[in-house]
Amino acid sequence: MRLMQKPLSAFINAVPHTVTHQADADPVITGLVFDSRSVTPGALFFALPGVHTQGSAYIPSAIKAGAAAIVYQGELDAAALQAIQDCWAVAIRVDDARFSMAPLASAFYDNPSARLAVIGVTGTEGKSSTVAFIWQLLRLCGKKAGFISTVQYSLGDGAIDNPEHQTTPEAPIIQKQLYEMLTNGCEAAVLESSSHGLSPRTNRLGNVLFDAAVFMNVTHEHLEFHGTWEQYRDDKANLFRALDAHSHEKIINGKRVTVPAFGVVNADDPSADYFAQATRRDVRRFSYPEVRDTAGGIEFALPSGETVSAPTPGSFNAYNITAAIMTAHRLFGIPLGQLADAASRLTPIRGRMTAINQGQPFEVIIDYAHTPSSFQTIFPPLRGRAEGRIISLFGSGGERDLAKRPEQGKIAGRWSDVVILTDEDPRGEDSTELLAMIQTGCVEAGKTPGSEVHIIPDRPAAIRQAFAIAQAGDIVLLLGKSHENSIIYKDFIMPYDEFAEAGKALAELGFSQMK
Numbered sequence: 001m002r003l004m005q006k007p008l009s010a011f012i013n014a015v016p017h018t019v020t021h022q023a024d025a026d027p028v029i030t031g032l033v034f035d036s037r038s039v040t041p042g043a044l045f046f047a048l049p050g051v052h053t054q055g056s057a058y059i060p061s062a063i064k065a066g067a068a069a070i071v072y073q074g075e076l077d078a079a080a081l082q083a084i085q086d087c088w089a090v091a092i093r094v095d096d097a098r099f100s101m102a103p104l105a106s107a108f109y110d111n112p113s114a115r116l117a118v119i120g121v122t123g124t125e126g127k128s129s130t131v132a133f134i135w136q137l138l139r140l141c142g143k144k145a146g147f148i149s150t151v152q153y154s155l156g157d158g159a160i161d162n163p164e165h166q167t168t169p170e171a172p173i174i175q176k177q178l179y180e181m182l183t184n185g186c187e188a189a190v191l192e193s194s195s196h197g198l199s200p201r202t203n204r205l206g207n208v209l210f211d212a213a214v215f216m217n218v219t220h221e222h223l224e225f226h227g228t229w230e231q232y233r234d235d236k237a238n239l240f241r242a243l244d245a246h247s248h249e250k251i252i253n254g255k256r257v258t259v260p261a262f263g264v265v266n267a268d269d270p271s272a273d274y275f276a277q278a279t280r281r282d283v284r285r286f287s288y289p290e291v292r293d294t295a296g297g298i299e300f301a302l303p304s305g306e307t308v309s310a311p312t313p314g315s316f317n318a319y320n321i322t323a324a325i326m327t328a329h330r331l332f333g334i335p336l337g338q339l340a341d342a343a344s345r346l347t348p349i350r351g352r353m354t355a356i357n358q359g360q361p362f363e364v365i366i367d368y369a370h371t372p373s374s375f376q377t378i379f380p381p382l383r384g385r386a387e388g389r390i391i392s393l394f395g396s397g398g399e400r401d402l403a404k405r406p407e408q409g410k411i412a413g414r415w416s417d418v419v420i421l422t423d424e425d426p427r428g429e430d431s432t433e434l435l436a437m438i439q440t441g442c443v444e445a446g447k448t449p450g451s452e453v454h455i456i457p458d459r460p461a462a463i464r465q466a467f468a469i470a471q472a473g474d475i476v477l478l479l480g481k482s483h484e485n486s487i488i489y490k491d492f493i494m495p496y497d498e499f500a501e502a503g504k505a506l507a508e509l510g511f512s513q514m515k
Contacts, residue, residue: 004109004179005030005042008069008090011107015100017071021084021091027068032105032172041066044108046172047080048098049073055097056080063087071104073097102206105175112178113209115251116186117259117331120193120205120239123216123266125374126320127192129312130216132159132349133324134190140342141334146181147190150368151349151483153177156184161483168197171204178208187252188331198238205239209246211259212331213239214323215275216266219373233271240278264326266319284330286322291315293381297348306340314353316377321346351482353378356502360511361472362388366498368482370394370424372407378477379415388473389417393466394480395424395459398434398488405434409441409453416477418469419453422462424480425488431457459487459496464505478502 009026030042036058039045045062047055047070059070059080069090076084076091084091094100106113121130128149135147135154144156148169152159155177168174168191181189197204218233240263248261263283265272276283289300297311300318302325310321325339348354356364369378382390392412396405412419419442421435435455442453449455456462459481466476481487481498488494506512 003030004176006108008044011104012092014103014107015094017100018093019090020076020093021089023088023090025088027088027090029068029108032101032108032176033062033067034101034170034172036062036065039065039067042068044069044071044104046097046101047072059083063089071097071100099200099203099206102171102175102203102208105172106207109175109179111207111209112175112182113189113207115182116178117188117212117250117252118178118208118210119188119190119212119214119327119331120208120210120242121190121214121216121323122193122195122198122236122239123214124219124371125377126216126316126323127194128368129317129320129349129352130214130323131190131192133321133343133346134214134327135159136346137324137328137334137339137342138188138190138332140345141328141332141338143188143332143334144184144186145188145190146177146184146186147192148174148177149190149192151351155180156186161485168192168194168204170202171206174204174208193236193239195232195235199235200238205242208242209248209250210239210242211248211250211261212264212327213243213262213275213279214264214327215240215269215272216319216323217269217373218271219371233274237275237278240275240281240283243279243281260331262330264323264330266323284326286319286326289318289322291318302336302340304336306336308340308343310343310346312346312348313355314378315381351498354482354499356499356506358503358506358511360467360470360506360509362467362470362474362476364467364476364478364502364506366478366482366502368480370396370408370480372404372411375408375411375415375479379411382475382477383415386473386475388471388475390415390475390477391418391420391466391470392416392477392479393420393422393462394477395422395426395435396438396480397425398427398429402437405437406441406444409438409443410445411441413442413445413447413453416447417452418466419447420462420466421453421455422459423457423487423489426457426490427488428490460501460505463501464508467505467509 007026029044033043034046039062045067060083063083071092128151131149138145146154146156248259261281267285267287292299299309354366447453486493487496
C-alpha cells in the first residue's frame with residue numbers, strides 16, 4: 001500500500017486556524033497522531049485536552065520524537081512553548097483540536113469516503129453482528145468491501161481481530177483505514193457507528209460521506225457520556241442526518257456514479273419514526289420475522305418470501321441478517337434470492353453466543369451482552385431450552401452508566417438460578433462496591449446473597465467457581481468480555497482472554513478435548 005505523505009499547506013486549510021509558530025519550510029507530513037507515544041519523524045501531533053491532563057503537556061515529548069507540526073487549542077504552557085520555539089515544528093492553534101481531527105484527516109487522506117459506498121450501522125445492540133453480516137454478504141456476492149467494528153475489521157482482505165475496546169476509532173484512524181480500503185480495491189465500507197463516534201463532541205465520524213444508514217435499536221446506555229437518554233438517541237440519529245449532507249455522487253472504481261442514499265430502520269423499536277424522520281432520504285423498515293431455531297442456526301422468511309437458513313445461533317440474529325440483506329439489496333441491487341442463499345454461508349461472530357465445548361457435561365456460552373436490553377434478549381430463549389440451571393457470570397464497566405447496574409442484576413436474577421458477579425472493566429472504581437450495586441438488582445429479583453448470588457471480583461477465579469458448581473444439563477453464561485483482550489483497572493491493564501481462560505479452567509477440571 002502506498003504510504004500517504006503530504007505538505008502541511010496542502011491540507012491545513014481544511015479547518016480555520018492560526019499559525020502561532022512557523023518554521024522556515026513547509027514540512028512534509030508523514031502521518032497524523034493523537035498519542036505522543038505514537039509519534040514518528042514527520043508526524044502531525046494533535047494535542048488533545050484530556051480529563052486529567054492537557055494535551056500541551058505532551059507536546060515536548062512529541063517534538064522530541066520528531067513531530068513536524070502541532071495542532072492545539074487554548075494556551076500553551078511554558079514547557080510546550082519553549083519546545084516549539086527550540087525546534088522546526090509548526091504550531092497551529094484551532095478552536096477545538098479534537099473536532100479538527102476529522103476534516104484534517106479527511107483532507108490528508110484525499111477524502112477516501114468520496115470514492116467508496118459507505119454504510120453506517122448504529123444501535124445499542126446488534127451493531128457488530130449487522131456490520132459483519134453486511135460485509136460478508138457483499139463479499140459472498142462478489143463485492144470487495146472493508147469494515148470496521150468493535151470485534152474485527154477488514155481493509156479489503158480477511159477479517160482481523162480489533163485489539164481496542166473502542167467501537168468507533170478516532171477520526172485519523174477511521175480516515176486512514178478508509179484510505180487503505182480504497183487502495184486495496186474496495187468499493188464499499190461498512191462502519192459500526194457508535195453514539196460516541198456520532199457525537200459532535202468527538203466528531204470521530206465527521207467528514208465521512210455516508211450513503212446508507214442502518215438503525216437497529218436504542219435503549220438505556222452510555223448516559224455517563226451523553227447525559228440523558230434523549231441526547232444519546234439524538235447523537236445516534238446524526239448518522240441519518242449525514243445522509244442529507246452531500247449529493248452521493250461519487251467516483252467508485254474510476255467511474256462517476258450516484259450511489260443510492262437510504263435508511264433502514266427496525267420498525268419494532270419505539271424510536272423507529274424518530275430515526276426515519278431524521279433524514280429526507282428514502283427509509284425502508286423491517287420487523288422481527290417468525291423464526292425457527294434449528295440445530296445449525298436459525299430459519300426464517302424475508303417479507304418478500306425468500307427463505308433464509310443461517311448458521312448463526314440466537315433467534316435475535318434474524319433482525320441483524322434481515323437488516324444486512326435489505327441494505328446489500330438496496331445499495332447494489334443484488335437479488336434477494338442470491339442474498340438469501342449467501343446467508344447460508346455466513347460465519348457467526350466469535351464472542352456472540354459462542355459455545356465452548358471441551359467435553360464437559362454442561363454448556364458454556366460466551367457472549368458480549370453487557371446492557372439490560374441485551375440481557376432481555378439472550379436470557380428468555382435460554383431459559384426456555386435449559387434442561388438444568390442457568391449460571392450467569394458478569395460485571396459492569398467502571399466509570400460508566402450507573403443506572404444500568406441494578407437493572408442488569410434484576411434481569412439476570414430473574415432468569416438465572418445462580419449469579420456470579422465479577423470484574424468487567426472496573427477502571428477507577430472499587431470492584432466490590434461496583435458489584436454490590438449490581439447485587440441490589442439481584443436481591444430485588446429474589447436472589448439470596450451468599451447462596452444464589454456471589455461477588456468474586458477476580459474474573460478467572462469467578463469462572464472457576466461457576467464451573468465448579470455447574471452440573472450436567474446446566475448452562476454457564478460468561479457475559480460482558482467476549483472478544484476484548486484486557487480488563488482495565490485504575491492503575492494497570494491486565495491482559496485477558498475469556499476464551500483462553502474458560503478453556504484453561506475446563507482443562508483443570510479434566511475437560512480438555514475440544515469438540
